[in-house]
Amino acid sequence: MLAPATPRKRRKEARPTELTAAALALFVEKGFSATRLEDVASRAGVSKGTLYLYFDSKEALFKAVIQEGILPVVVENEAIAAKHTGSSFDLLEKLLDNWWGKIGLTDFAGIPKLMVAEARNFPEVARFYYENVICRGRALVGAALERGMATGEFRRMEVETTIDVVIAPILMLLIWRFSMACCQNGESDSRLYLQIHMNILRQGLRGSALESRV
Amino acid sequence: MLAPATPRKRRKEARPTELTAAALALFVEKGFSATRLEDVASRAGVSKGTLYLYFDSKEALFKAVIQEGILPVVVENEAIAAKHTGSSFDLLEKLLDNWWGKIGLTDFAGIPKLMVAEARNFPEVARFYYENVICRGRALVGAALERGMATGEFRRMEVETTIDVVIAPILMLLIWRFSMACCQNGESDSRLYLQIHMNILRQGLRGSALESRV
DNA sequence: TAAATTAATGACTCAGTGGTCATTAATTTA
DNA sequence: TAAATTAATGACCACTGAGTCATTAATTTA
Numbered sequence: 351m352l353a354p355a356t357p358r359k360r361r362k363e364a365r366p367t368e369l370t371a372a373a374l375a376l377f378v379e380k381g382f383s384a385t386r387l388e389d390v391a392s393r394a395g396v397s398k399g400t401l402y403l404y405f406d407s408k409e410a411l412f413k414a415v416i417q418e419g420i421l422p423v424v425v426e427n428e429a430i431a432a433k434h435t436g437s438s439f440d441l442l443e444k445l446l447d448n449w450w451g452k453i454g455l456t457d458f459a460g461i462p463k464l465m466v467a468e469a470r471n472f473p474e475v476a477r478f479y480y481e482n483v484i485c486r487g488r489a490l491v492g493a494a495l496e497r498g499m500a501t502g503e504f505r506r507m508e509v510e511t512t513i514d515v516v517i518a519p520i521l522m523l524l525i526w527r528f529s530m531a532c533c534q535n536g537e538s539d540s541r542l543y544l545q546i547h548m549n550i551l552r553q554g555l556r557g558s559a560l561e562s563r564v
Numbered sequence: 565m566l567a568p569a570t571p572r573k574r575r576k577e578a579r580p581t582e583l584t585a586a587a588l589a590l591f592v593e594k595g596f597s598a599t600r601l602e603d604v605a606s607r608a609g610v611s612k613g614t615l616y617l618y619f620d621s622k623e624a625l626f627k628a629v630i631q632e633g634i635l636p637v638v639v640e641n642e643a644i645a646a647k648h649t650g651s652s653f654d655l656l657e658k659l660l661d662n663w664w665g666k667i668g669l670t671d672f673a674g675i676p677k678l679m680v681a682e683a684r685n686f687p688e689v690a691r692f693y694y695e696n697v698i699c700r701g702r703a704l705v706g707a708a709l710e711r712g713m714a715t716g717e718f719r720r721m722e723v724e725t726t727i728d729v730v731i732a733p734i735l736m737l738l739i740w741r742f743s744m745a746c747c748q749n750g751e752s753d754s755r756l757y758l759q760i761h762m763n764i765l766r767q768g769l770r771g772s773a774l775e776s777r778v
Numbered sequence: 779t780a781a782a783t784t785a786a787t788g789a790c791t792c793a794g795t796g797g798t799c800a801t802t803a804a805t806t807t808a
Numbered sequence: 809t810a811a812a813t814t815a816a817t818g819a820c821c822a823c824t825g826a827g828t829c830a831t832t833a834a835t836t837t838a
Contacts (some may be wrong), residue, residue, distance in 0.1 A: 357833095357834090358832085358833065358834065359834080360833095360834055360835065386824090386825060386826090387825075387826065387827085388825075388826095398825095398826085398827085399827095399828085399829085402826095402827070402828080407826085407827080408826070408827090
């Protein structure tokens with residue numbers, strides 16, 4: 351027997367987040383079914399047995415990955431919306447900026463793709479995500495849109511559906527990065543993408559109040 | 565031994581498409597890894613052994629599913645673009661209409677989600693899809709945008725990125741339908757969604773030529 | 779320092795699935 | 809009708825990977 355390459359360390363506190371981080375990376379890359387728990391464990395620097403000390407099952411690990419990721423940002427964005435003064439379009443931009451900084455530029459960026467790919471296999475997790483992330487996110491955008499329509503900054507449109515159209519390109523940007531992006535040659539410029547999206551919205555949502563002023 | 569419920573039928577011609585149709589449905593629902601070939605076969609009304617008469621492996625079946633689905637529509641859209649006369653925005657609408665009728669309203673609607681979920685596990689298939697569907701689709705939208713910018717119908721923007729922003733909500737609509745849609749209560753109205761998207765684009769892309777005319 | 783505790787390990791089990799192939803039977807040919 | 813062909817079957821094999829547990833060793837307590 352060889353001596354172990356690295357001596358065992360006992361780090362009860364750090365293990366769970368190290369494991370969920372490793373799981374997130376692999377789930378996003380390979381999908382839930384195709385990810386082996388042995389790989390998750392080894393990526394987190396522990397053995398498979400240790401993983402089971404902290405999570406009851408593969409599914410429990412999946413739930414933990416999702417719950418840990420995005421919730422805090424939703425809460426932050428709710429605070430930003432509550433204290434906002436200024437144009438409604440400015441609010442949309444603020445919400446996007448915060449979300450981008452906390453999700454889009456971090457390891458959590460892979461969660462939307464993961465959630466989309468696995469929603470049907472884990473209805474319970476999908477529902478949690480839907481209620482705590484999607485609904486609350488949509489509500490924030492919806493409130494900004496309604497506020498803008500009330501002042502005439504935006505033109506009147508069916509709000510519930512407009513929310514989805516406004517959010518879609520932002521989600522698609524992340525989903526793309528963790529899927530087809532491997533095929534394209536150059537790096538795509540997220541900053542520019544978001545800028546163009548917001549430019550189209552600025553002009554595309556504009557209502558009579560501003561139009562008459564130009 | 566019981567007599568077989570349905571007597572064996574030999575239908576060499578029909579099997580492949582029946583099998584790919586069944587595989588598409590299950591791959592979209594469960595993901596590639598989580599789909600059992602036995603289920604695919606039984607959904608297509610044959611035994612697992614028969615499946616292997618027509619496809620060498622699970623991966624070969626996956627490739628067939630993708631290739632069979634969307635290519636024809638890309639070709640159609642290229643024809644539509646070639647013979648188009650009229651405003652560039654009208655062209656965008658024509659392309660969308662055809663695509664929606666042939667993909668969005670058919671069983672092929674699940675392919676974008678499937679492709680997005682599995683791209684990293686099947687780089688070869690992803691590349692095929694990227695080159696034959698995505699690149700050619702993007703080229704069509706790009707040409708319409710450039711045409712519109714040249715005439716002043718659209719304002720000038722960085723084209724390559726604008727293409728992605730324009731397409732994103734349409735892809736997201738399908739991806740949503742095959743993932744999180746199971747969580748929401750009411751049916752979402754695709755017609756309205758696409759209408760709002762195109763309304764935002766009509767106004768959001770508009771360039772000086774039309775703006776001065778208003 | 780010795781005993782007790784518990785984090786960590788990895789060999790093992792066992793259910794499930796991709797893939798094979800000898801057999802069966804529908805259909806065609808002689 | 810008999811022989812030949814080949815579509816279809818499903819029992820079977822090999823292997824994988826989720827989950828278990830007896831053992832090891834780091835750390836704490838006495």
